[in-house]
Amino acid sequence: MKLIIAVVQDQDSNRLSAALVEHNFRATKLASTGGFLKSGNTTFLIGTDDIRVDKALQIIKDNCQARDQLVTPVSPMGGNADSFVPYPVEVEVGGATVFVLPIEQFHNF
Amino acid sequence: MKLIIAVVQDQDSNRLSAALVEHNFRATKLASTGGFLKSGNTTFLIGTDDIRVDKALQIIKDNCQARDQLVTPVSPMGGNADSFVPYPVEVEVGGATVFVLPIEQFHNF
Amino acid sequence: MKLIIAVVQDQDSNRLSAALVEHNFRATKLASTGGFLKSGNTTFLIGTDDIRVDKALQIIKDNCQARDQLVTPVSPMGGNADSFVPYPVEVEVGGATVFVLPIEQFHNF
Ligand code: NI
Ligand code: NI
Ligand code: NI
Numbered sequence: 001m002k003l004i005i006a007v008v009q010d011q012d013s014n015r016l017s018a019a020l021v022e023h024n025f026r027a028t029k030l031a032s033t034g035g036f037l038k039s040g041n042t043t044f045l046i047g048t049d050d051i052r053v054d055k056a057l058q059i060i061k062d063n064c065q066a067r068d069q070l071v072t073p074v075s076p077m078g079g080n081a082d083s084f085v086p087y088p089v090e091v092e093v094g095g096a097t098v099f100v101l102p103i104e105q106f107h108n109f
Numbered sequence: 110m111k112l113i114i115a116v117v118q119d120q121d122s123n124r125l126s127a128a129l130v131e132h133n134f135r136a137t138k139l140a141s142t143g144g145f146l147k148s149g150n151t152t153f154l155i156g157t158d159d160i161r162v163d164k165a166l167q168i169i170k171d172n173c174q175a176r177d178q179l180v181t182p183v184s185p186m187g188g189n190a191d192s193f194v195p196y197p198v199e200v201e202v203g204g205a206t207v208f209v210l211p212i213e214q215f216h217n218f
Numbered sequence: 219m220k221l222i223i224a225v226v227q228d229q230d231s232n233r234l235s236a237a238l239v240e241h242n243f244r245a246t247k248l249a250s251t252g253g254f255l256k257s258g259n260t261t262f263l264i265g266t267d268d269i270r271v272d273k274a275l276q277i278i279k280d281n282c283q284a285r286d287q288l289v290t291p292v293s294p295m296g297g298n299a300d301s302f303v304p305y306p307v308e309v310e311v312g313g314a315t316v317f318v319l320p321i322e323q324f325h326n327f
């Protein structure tokens with residue numbers, strides 16, 4: 001068996017949870033402060049058979065990979081709204097750091 | 110040596126801490142948001158000699174195992190208190206997800 | 219490759235982050251509640267080649283080791299400020315719990 005530790009951005013966390021459940025992976029999600037204070041990260045602990053490690057990694061990659069996103073800023077508060085021309089700005093979102101570890105025992109009590 | 114990673118419900122966290130200390134296990138407890146926002150989980154990192162792994166697992170099981178609990182709801186606010194007959198509802202509480210990992214070094218600085 | 223899990227006090231967290239970056243270690247820092255509620259801990263996940271494990275441990279020790287600190291209390295509120303003679307009190311701060319684990323795969327998506 002293996003333990004996969006995956007640290008992902010909060011915004012991808014729910015989607016990753018759903019995809020793991022859909023593919024019958026058991027994941028434990030560690031709470032973090034990110035949820036309400038600022039954008040943070042969530043840590044997934046996934047215990048899996050050796051043969052399904054690649055599938056789990058693919059699911060993490062599919063749902064969390066770093067990508068550029070176009071964000072159109074809203075009109076600036078207090079600025080001259082008439083002359084403000086909003087244009088989209090590219091920001092990088094997502095990304096995951098993933099460790100695969102050997103495991104000797106796994107229990108659900 | 111082994112590292113035991115145990116994710117337990119917040120409500121069992123203090124009791125587990127006390128039991129581990131009582132049996133001379135060194136545990137590091139990771140903070141989580143669960144404490145004041147909503148019921149969450151706490152992650153224990155326990156470094157231990159191979160020979161004491163079974164004992165640690167037994168302590169975790171004894172203190173955190175999932176169990177049914179009878180909860181009697183209070184009279185509903187704004188409802189007709191005269192006709193409200195409270196009866197106990199069974200909810201599952203507790204539970205632990207536990208990983209045992211090989212470890213190459215353990216340090217306290 | 220190895221995974222180093224280091225749990226350190228919040229007050230040492232930023233200094234350790236900077237030192238790890240300076241020496242080209244990739245670290246993932248797990249959020250914790252400690253930051254604004256009370257003094258807590260931060261967990262670092264550091265993936266590194268075997269050959270650099272000792273260097274990483276040295277950096278953690280240098281920046282986080284438990285040490286005594288002299289704290290001079292301020293005049294007590296509501297007390298008799300005239301007769302209050304502040305003297306420094308020694309408190310232990312810092313400290314780190316560190317695990318080094320074998321690792322089979324490491325990915326950044
Ligand atoms: Ni699929
Ligand atoms: Ni006992
Ligand atoms: Ni240096």
